Amino acid sequence: MLGTAVESFTPVGGGSICEARRARLDDGRTVFVKTRAGAPPGFFRAEAIGLERLAAAGDGVPVPQVLAHDERCLVLEWVTTGVPSAAAAERFGRALAATHREGADVFGSADGPGWIGSLDLPQGPWEHWPDLWAYGRLEPYLRAARKAGTVDKRTVADVEKVIAELPRLAGPAEPPALIHGDLWAGNVLWTETGAYLVDPAAHGGHRETDLAMLTLFGLPHLDRVLAAYDEAWPLAPGWRERLPLHQLHPVLVHAVLFGGSYGAQAGQLARQALRLA
Structure with a gap:
């Protein structure tokens, strides 16, 4: 080969x-x-x-x-890893904005099947981001978590409310951004020259989704990353308040895969997101 x-x-x-x-x-x-x-x-x-x-x-x-x-x-x-620095984090923030600016033709993907971890990832495509998030990200994994018994009735009801309210919760409409799609800290490799991305679930999505996942699971010098990103491509007003909405999908994925406290966390995020309505 x-x-x-x-x-x-x-x-x-x-x-x-x-x-x-x-x-x-x-x-x-x-x-x-x-x-x-x-x-x-x-x-x-x-x-x-x-x-x-x-x-x-x-x-x-x-x-x-x-x-x-x-x-x-x-x-x-092969990528040789190094130690993250504040300067590298700022470069990463600016470069991530450039990745997102590359854009995509659709929300979702026309490239065939996709996965997040070991789970199938619906690809669509969808015309509008709220439809992708409701029917490609929240509803399938809520259904799977419910079947697995890792979410309670209150969480199910609250996530269903989020799905119904998504057009109002989504914030200002934006065109599809090219996003990594599974951007937790473990998928950022730090090198002597900066950051590399690995293990993507790349598709046309909302740029706040990548930032929300970095915030959910933590990243060295995260404040520097976010500030540099916002300077390179300013985020829409209210983006910090929308983080729980974007974090809900990866937490539901974790509820399906790992159970534990992730089901309860999904309910908490849903209720936080609903406060925007």
């Missing part, structure tokens, strides 16, 4: 769904190899397409180069 033999494999830390290895090739290169036993058809193709879309975003946040992929694995350029 790479036109050269593999000299050695070394396991590396990474996500909980795929196995990650560092591979040394006979031609001297070091690459990152990601595999998943029983991966559904198109799983690695979707990630490769997402990385390539993000890579095309001009002055956007860089991503590892896709070297090869098939139904069994994804092979990427």
Whole structure:
């Protein structure tokens, strides 16, 4: 697949769904190899397409180069990580704004199946962002969490109210932004020169979604990232108050995958979002 033999494999830390290895090739290169036993058809193709879309975003946040992929694995350029700094965080904020400015033709994607973690991610496309969020992000995962028994009746009712109120809760309309789609701190790699993005669920979405996920799970020098972003591309008034609305989807995903306290947290976020109505 790479036109050269593999000299050695070394396991590396990474996500909980795929196995990650560092591979040394006979031609001297070091690459990152990601595999998943029983991966559904198109799983690695979707990630490769997402990385390539993000890579095309001009002055956007860089991503590892896709070297090869098939139904069994994804092979990427090896990225040597470093320690985050305030200056790198500011560069990341400006570059993330540039990635989002690249835009998309639709809300959702026309690139075929998508995933977030191990769960199917509805791709649409949709004409309006509230429809994507209601029927592609909140309703499917609320239904799955309800089936799994990880959300109570009050949470179900409150998330359903959010879905019904989305046109009023969404804030000023914006065109589709090219977003990472799963932007928690673990998918930001810090290097000596700045940040790289990995493991995307890239699609046309709302730019506040990426910022909300960074805020939800934390990031080094987050205040610097957000300030630099807002300076490069000012956010619409009220964006901080809308963070719970955008955080509701990833927390519902966690409720489906992990249970625990995530169901209760989803209810809290829904009630916070409804205060905007």
